[in-house]
Amino acid sequence: MAFRFPLQAVLHYRQSLEHQQELRLRTANQQVARVRRMLDQHAARMQALHAGQARDLAAGTTAAELRFAALCESALEQQRQELERELQRLQVLRDEQQKLFVQARRQRETLAGLRDRQRLEYERTAARREQRQLDDTFLLRRAYLDRSQEHS
Numbered sequence: 001m002a003f004r005f006p007l008q009a010v011l012h013y014r015q016s017l018e019h020q021q022e023l024r025l026r027t028a029n030q031q032v033a034r035v036r037r038m039l040d041q042h043a044a045r046m047q048a049l050h051a052g053q054a055r056d057l058a059a060g061t062t063a064a065e066l067r068f069a070a071l072c073e074s075a076l077e078q079q080r081q082e083l084e085r086e087l088q089r090l091q092v093l094r095d096e097q098q099k100l101f102v103q104a105r106r107q108r109e110t111l112a113g114l115r116d117r118q119r120l121e122y123e124r125t126a127a128r129r130e131q132r133q134l135d136d137t138f139l140l141r142r143a144y145l146d147r148s149q150e151h152s
Helices: 006-059 063-149
Strands: none
Touching: 006 063
C-alpha cells in the first residue's frame, strides 16, 4: 500500500496560495523597480536641464528664457516629488505583500513538514512490518527444517 497524506488537498491549496502570493510579490517588486527607473531618468533630465541652463547663462540669455527654465525646473521638481511619493506607496505595498508571502510559505511548509513526518513514520512502520515478515518466514523455515531433521 502506497503512502497517502490525508491533508494532500489542503497542502495543494496552500501551495497554490503561496504561488499566488509569490506572483503578487514579483509584481510589486517590478512596480518598485519601474518607479525607481523613472526617478533615475528624471534625475538625468534634471541634470541635462541644469547643464543647458549653465550653457545658456554663459552664452547670454533673456529674462523670459530664464523664467521659462525656472518653470520647467519647478515642474520637474513636482514630478520628482510625485514619483517619490509613488515609490514610498509602492514600497509599503511591496512590504505588506512580502509579509503575506512569508505567511503563505510558512503555512505551506508546516503542512509539508507534517506530510514528511507522516511519510517517514509510514516508511518506518512498513520497514518494521517487512522485517517482521522476514523474521516470521525465517522462523517458519527453521521450524520446518528442525521438524524434518527430527523425522529423518
